[in-house]
Amino acid sequence: MKQLSTVHKYFWKYRYRFSIGIIFVVLSNYFAVLAPEITGYVVNKVQEHLPGGKPVHGKESYNGIVMLFIKWVQQMDFAKLVLICSITILVLALLRGFFMFVMRQTLIVMSRHIEYDMKNEVYTHYQKLDAGFFKSHRTGDLMNRIAEDVSRVRMYTGPAIMYFVNLVSLIGMCMVNMFSKDLNLSLIVLSPLPLLAITIYFVNITIHRKSERVQSLLSDLTTNAQESYSGVRVIKSFVQENAMLRFFKNNSEAYRKNAVGLAKTEAIYFPSMTLLVGLSTLLTIFIGGKMAIDDPQKVGIIVEFVIYINMLTWPVTAIGSVASIIQRAAASQKRLNEFLHTEPAIKSADSKDETPLSGNxxxxxxxxxxxxxxxxxxxxxxxxxxxxxxxxxxxxxxxxxxxxxxxxxxxxxxxxxxxxxxxxxxxxxxxxxxxxxxxxxxxxxxxxxxxxxxxxxxxxxxxxxxxxxxxxxxxxxxxxxxxxxxxxxxxxxxxxxxxxxxxxxxxxxxxxxxxxxxxxxxxxxxxxxxxxxxxxxxxxxxxxxxxxxxxxxxxxxxxxxxxxxxxxxxxxxxxxxxxxxxxxxxxxxxxxxxxxxxxxxxxxx
Known part of the structure; x- marks a missing residue:
């Protein structure tokens, strides 16, 4: 994040769009976490109407809005109650979908504005640098930094921020609801998360190192291609097509090997996330099943927990992709900062004197x-x-x-x-x-x-x-x-x-x-x-x-x-x-x- 701190000035520039986007993310997740509670309430009502069923207590643990909804529907007959609850869950899904849409329209569009500003900033800085700088740096490398590296940083300013806020807010809301329902079951279900944090930490270090290497090799490849296109007449006149092709293949092969190595490292994330989430689901069903046998009134809570765990599948899985995007962006921003922090050797005078130049x-x-x-x-x-x-x-x-x-x-x-x-x-x-x-x-x-x-x-x-x-x-x-x-x-x-x-x-x-x-x-x-x-x-x-x-x-x-x-x-x-x-x-x-x-x-x- 030290390298990426350079980008944070753009969040301030687009602070209104950024703030509204975060609000949309939170609202989207808020409507998402209401559905499991309503589902749990319906399951409890079904339990009551089964032969030998007993009234389920503990309604005070529901969300404030859900409590108001329950007070409204609890006097209805069973069939009407189930219908209203089903329609409500559908409406909540539609509201969540709507806010997800405007969330993406706000934050992803903001990232495109930031990308535009960054490319202009890099290009403007390139023009300020002195002639000596361009003699010691290759054109292909300069092109790769303003194109590929800026695109990687854009992924941080848009998708990564959006996914991060999404997973933090959703995980936070789910955990609040889960702890309010059953503290012991919540701790058991969430116990695999420390393993997840350790995995992310060690894999991130590897990804950052490999990302820097991949971006450097991509610059070499771009330079090789750019020089070949510019000097194609010389290549043809000296019949060096095969030699240049071998040179390009060697560079391309080095890039391929390192890119594949990076992809393999990143691939560790997704099965790890899926495994840990699946383990949480199994714990919920196993422990919750035993609790439901002992106390049938807890069936609604178990259903809620299973839904919460499944809702957490994507955000928890996204931790890996978000961390990967951030690491790639940090590696790219480090390369950009090398140039953005380079002061031109030739600096213009502060004088505003613009009298015609004349004299000896x-x-x-x-x-x-x-x-x-x-x-x-x-x-x-x-x-x-x-x-x-x-x-x-x-x-x-x-x-x-x-x-x-x-x-x-x-x-x-x-x-x-x-x-x-x-x-x-x-x-x-x-x-x-x-x-x-x-x-x-x-x-x-x-x-x-x-x-x-x-x-x-x-x-x-x-x-x-x-x-x-x-x-x-x-x-x-x-x-x-x-x-x-x-x-x-x-x-x-x-x-x-x-x-x-x-x-x-x-x-x-x-x-x-x-x-x-x-x-x-x-x-x-x-x-x-x-x-x-x-x-x-x-x-x-x-x-x-x-x-x-x-x-x-x-x-x-x-x-x-x-x-x-x-x-x-x-x-x-x-x-x-x-x-x-x-x-x-x-x-x-x-x-x-x-x-x-x-x-x-x-x-x-």
Whole structure:
């Protein structure tokens, strides 16, 4: 219950529905326990009308409402009394059924509301977590926690609570009536219950441990399936279908064995409950039978006890399923709490200042190491970019170019040094405001399974006009190709843009950045899949679009079409060359060598 205490805030949120549901549960059981007393009263009346029968005393032990009912019917003739009692028992059954219906409608529906709130809470928290978190956690595991684990917890907030209140109230009412009728017989009949409690205690410990293991294996299985679906083209191209199937079967087999082991453990509950309830029934009939032989007036009480014991069969049996549901829910909530209690490494500033970001961008002795790999991407890196400048950043793969963009967007914070925009430390700028003012085209393009137009307009808070979308696509040199698609801008691009080529996806991603119209634009090697002619067209368009905006173009190629205010060469996280195009050619270093190689290749082409 320690893990599940996190969920109890929802019971307060839905306290009215929760309270009314409990009242319905109690009312349902109240009408249920009246029937055995009326039945016992009818049996006593039958005893009186048998040859040699004697009046049965002890009516004062009946329930208050039953006593009023008895006073009403006791003056009737025998046939009419039996008829009225039979109709009353039927009405009580109907009332119990009605309150059981509204009980489920109240509590089970409440659990669905809680499930909705929990999924939103988990999803919202996922979005607050930093980029480093998602690098160290698998997508399949995250999906399993928000789907399967939340569903397990819902079973606790709805069915488990309902069954628990039901069994507590029914057992309590039955025991009150039983003790009021015959204390000794009640103690004998209920004597197997301590054995039941001991069984539940030990089995619960095992179920909790196995539930955690099963949920962990299910996450592995989900991850395996998700990666296989996403990478199906790679699997097919390398003819690894059988190998992946074996891998999936191994994971599936491990899950199956542990799930079956858990099911076997849970199966101990039901025969144990049935055995103990059956033992109570046998004791009632055996001991009660002997009592009825000695005193025929106790036949009505024995009949009541037999009915009570049979009424307790389901609630007592439900103890096992309720305990199992709670243990599974606790194991799942523990997994959810691991993420819900994880604080994001990148936290937004409390400031509400939303003035436009402008001014110089300064990297001051910045050092950064990726914690999950230990790779030191930047070492005492310093760079000043004036407002409105166009900067080209060049370097080999792994030199630290992309890290600059991720630090500027605060996907990560530097280990040492500071980054400022217009003299403001990035940590003092609210995250949403910072990222609203920067357009970023990542190296790894991601398109959502939606229409082309909605992918282009993704970064906007309001729906743009068609003309604005068309203009952004034209500037990204993709407008004509979109019109050539089957449904034009309304074409669904498929998961991760699977229906489009690499170059088309990159240009749609560029259009997405352009339509945002920000103060700062960052392009991270976003033209690698584009041919030379289209590349020049996009660069020429950018020359006009960028205007007075600050722009950073990260690449491994030199673009001579666009005049850059600075060209930065990075090697092993440090600047090795810096200057304008002409200045770097005059140095006759890395940049000049790269320019010469690229020029020769273009001449040959």
């Amino acid at each position: 961008i300064v990297f001051d002795n910045v050092s950064f190491t990726y914690f999950n790999t230990g790779i030191k991407a930047l070492k005492n890196f310093s760079l000043s970019i004036k407002e409105g400048e166009k900067v080209l950043i060049l370097g080999r793969t792994g030199s630290g170019k992309s890290t600059l963009a991720q630090l500027l967007l605060r996907f990560y914070d530097p280990d040492e040094g500071n980054i400022t925009i217009g003299g403001k430390d990035l940590r003092a700028i609210p995250l949403q405001h910072l990222r609203d003012n920067i357009s970023f085209v990542p190296q790894d393009v991601f398109l959502f399974s939606d229409t082309v137009s909605r992918n282009i307009a993704f970064g906007l808070t309001t729906d743009p006009s068609e003309e604005k979308i068309y203009k952004a696509a034209q500037n990204a040199a993709i407008h004509n190709e979109i019109n050539g698609l089957q449904n034009g801008y309304a074409t669904m691009v498929g998961e991760r843009g699977v229906t489009l080529s690499g170059g088309q996806k990159q240009r749609i991603s560029i259009a997405r950045a352009l339509i945002k119209d920000p103060d700062i634009m960052i392009f991270d090697d976003c033209l690698s899949a584009v041919d030379a002619k289209t590349e020049n067209q996009i660069i020429n368009n950018l020359y006009t679009i960028l205007g007075k905006r600050t722009a950073i173009l990260i690449t491994h190629r030199i673009f001579t079409v666009l005049k850059f205010d600075q060209v930065i060469i990075i090697e092993d996280g440090s600047i090795i060359e810096q200057g304008t195009h002409e200045e770097l050619l005059a140095l006759n270093g890395y940049y000049a060598e790269l320019y010469q190689i690229q020029t020769n290749q273009e001449t040959i082409s």
